[in-house]
Structures are given as C-alpha cells and as structure tokens.
Amino acid sequence: MLSHKGPIVRNAMTIDVEDYFQVSAFAAHIARDSWDSQPCRVERNIARILALLDEHHTHATFFTLGWIAERYPQLVRAIVDNGHELASHGYGHQRASDLTPEQFRADITRAKGLLEDIGGVAVRGYRAPSFSIGSRNLWALETLREAGHSYSSSIYPVVHDHYGMPEAPRFAFRPLNDDLQEFPPSTVHLFGRNLPAGGGGYFRLMPYALSRWLMRRVNNTDGEPCMFYFHPWEIDPEQPRQTGIGFKTRFRHYVNLDRMEGRIAHLLRDFQWDRVDRVFMKDAA
Template identity: 65%
Template sequence: MTVDVEDYFQVSAFENIIDRKNWTKLPCRVEQNTDRTLELFAEHNARATFFMLGWVAERYPALVHRIVDAGHELASHGYAHVRVTQQDPKEFREDVLRTRKLLEDTASTSVIGYRAASYSIGRHNLWAHEVLAEVGYRYSSSIYPIYHDLYGMPEAPRFAFYTHQDRLLEIPVSTMKLAGRKLPCGGGGYFRLFPYYWSRWALRRVNHQDGKPCVFYFHPWEIDPQQPRIPGINLKTRVRHYLNLNRMQERLACLLRDFQWGRMDQVFLEQQK
C-alpha cells in the first residue's frame, strides 16, 4: 500500500494552471487528509509506504513524525512534484538528495525509496535509475507499465525488477494481463473510475494467477470531496481529478478489509535478503 503525499493543487495536471510560486497562497488540506488516511489505516491495522513531497514535509514536520510513529515507511516523492522528464541528470540528482536529507533530518529515520512525480521515469530517461542507485536509494516505484497520455512505459516488466547493475529495485504499480493487454489495477483515478468489484477481482487475479504482491497507490486529496475546485481546467482534467471523490474513502475501507497490506520495504526488500 502506498500513499503519494501531495496536496490537491500540486498534481501535474494543474502545473500549467497553478504556478509553484503561488502554492503558499492556497489553502492547504494535505495535513488533515493525511491524518484521515492514518486513521483509516489504523482502523484496519494496515501498514503502508508514504512517498512524501519535501515541500510538504518542510511545512508539516509533525505530520512526518506521525507517519513514522504509526509504523509506516517514509519515502521520497521529490521536493516539489517536478516530473523527471523536466529535469536533467544534475537537477534530478540535486532534487533527490535534497529531499532525502530533508526527510531523514525531520524523521530521524533512513529513506531508501523513491517515486517520481507522475511516474515520470520511462524509456527516455532510464538514466534516473543510475542516479538513484549512485546516491544510495535502494528502490524506486516510478514506472507504470501501461500506455497513458501523461506517463507510462508499456514495454516495462509488470513486476519488480533490478536495474542499473542490479543495484536498484524498480517496483512498478500493479497491472493485470487480459487478452494480451496490460490493464491498470493499482489505484489512482482508475480505482475511482471502475466499480470496486472490478478492482478487487483484478488485484486478486494478480495475487492468485501471477502469484505476486500488488502495488496500490492513492493521494490524500482523493478522500477529500470538499477540496476547493480549480477554475480554468478542461473537461478531461476535471473528470479525472474530481470523479467519485465522495466514494473513495468507502472503497479504500473495502480494500483494506479484503486484502492484507504492508510497507514497500518489508514486502519487496526483506524477501530479497
């Protein structure tokens, strides 16, 4: 189970609408939504990995402590949700080093995992894996092996694989294979779009037919139907972002009841020992 800790106005779909320099002028809701997420996990005795923006951690250090104190893993989501496709290797290196230091200094715990903003590691920038390995990260969860208009690497393996001289484990978000095609089943907008029984069936198929653990993700803003509406966005973006927000928390509760969930480091790295 993974949570990408970012606020509603920080998503990539809004980056051409909301300038990052204006983030501090907007009402933040990430702390209260992440606290609700922690309560939900506690109710179901679930552990997760929280991929946190450095920008959020810097402003809410007590939230970082609450995540770690509850037994969850703290991991990096970069500092300000800049896609790797918009960075060169030097900028990327500085970003992942800065964010890890901030998280580790705040939480007094090691940070070994990374997830790129909007799954923005793909066929054209696999050099990012080399950078992550060289600076000491042990795993990445930054590739979604599907076709999507904003991200995706359909030819990537569906399940965890080692890269850069076997020094870094890449752990893709879960997909299922049906009629020769990879279909998304690992969370995000797809989880809000499809009926819950479809997601449950698909995840169980991965568990039982493929014999593999699933990787699921969501954002704290997805359980917040009262979040401010962003003006000036097109219909596709509006549907993707706001669809079924009022149903998300209930569906997550079902997911937590129907499956057993753990932290990325414990599920994927401990079994490699």
C-alpha cells in the first residue's frame, strides 16, 4: 500500500465554468445559436460550489467562459469576492484545435478583456476547452503569451479519442522556453502509459479510493502537486437530459452525477488545496 505520510503537498483545485449545453460532446446536438434559449443552471451550481469550498476553507481557480461572464457578471464577482482566482476558458467554448490563429486570438482576447473588466482583477491563466492544445496547434501557446497570459493548463498528456498529447511532460513545464508556463492535469505513469488522475469524467467513473490513491502517488512518489478539475454541471444530476445522443456520449456525461458533490467533499477533506497561481506560480501572493 502506498503510504500517504510525509510533507503535506498543496494541490491545485480548478473549476471549468461552463453549462451543460456547452460541452463539446453536445456540439452536434445543441446548436450554438440556441444557447440563450436553454435553461441555464450555472448560477445555482456555482453557488453550491462556492459554499462547498467555503465550508472546507479552500480557494480554487475558476476557468470561466466569457459567454458566461457576459450574461452573469454577478457570478464572476462572487468568485473574486470569495478570494478565488479568476482565469479564462475562452469566450465561446470552441476547441482551440478548430480555430484558425486569427479566430483563436480573437476568442481569447475577448474573453480576457471581459473577465478583467467584470472581475476587476488581472487574468493570468487560460485553459483550452476540452484540453484542445496539442502537437498540431502549439502555435496557440505563443498567442496566449502575446495576449498577456502567464500560464496555460491546456495540454493533457494522455491518449484520448478527443484530445491529448501523451508525449508532453506530466508536470509543469515551459513549452516556449520563455515566460509562459504549462500546468497539465495530473497523470500517473503506470504500465507504460499515463493514466488520468486529475478529475473530470475519470473521477466520476473510477472508485473514489482509486482516484485518491492515484493522487497520493503524485504527491508522495512524484513529489508533485496535483492539478484537479471539474465542471459545475457535474454536480447537477437534475440538469435537462439530452436525447438523440450516442451511448458513449450519454455514459460519459451522465455517469455518477449524483455522487460527484459528495466525492468533491471527500477530496477537499483528504488533500490540501489552493488556487493555481499560489500552488504553481512562485511570484503569486
């Protein structure tokens, strides 16, 4: 059994602020121009997450869509007022790999400006929707740097059918050999491959004890902090159910939604957590 004794490691807790109808897997089923007519549930879910974090005296980083910020500015202010880090998830949840360089620049610039104007704080971090920066569009990192971002959490070093760059480093690195830093979601290297240990659907699917073991291995064997992520819709089993979607998409999206909030609470008790900038950025206050 892997021991969890030793120095306490602070890990990075992150939330990708988007609503259920904006996930990439539903893009072919829910038209983008219908988003404003969809029942929006992100406000109530973020309120629950803020209360949960406050209960456990935890601060986190919220990678927030500009589309959400524009329509729910009070949500952005609540994130900042509660001491959390405000970061960017782009404007319209379009995968970076689907955008031209000009479109990508416009998307991240629009989102960063909106978030900073509403939140009244500098936005240093960015996470691409669906971790959609990889070997084929590394140019996006230079664009992020030029737009004023200090770090990204957009490259997932795993094999996946929709994203992933398995050859990328598992821990923090400087992909451009300059100021921009990349902080990948956590993985554990076992059996010759990187196994996801950083949250999302994997966390909902795996037994909690296995997820905890993987994260403790990152802390104790690798001596590194974990980068964990989840979405507001993942704690919302009552969200509107989509029809006409395939079995794989349905399973990935809806599996164990009713258990997620309880598992997050366990996670907040079992590990030490903080904002990305405080965990990884040496110059953060």
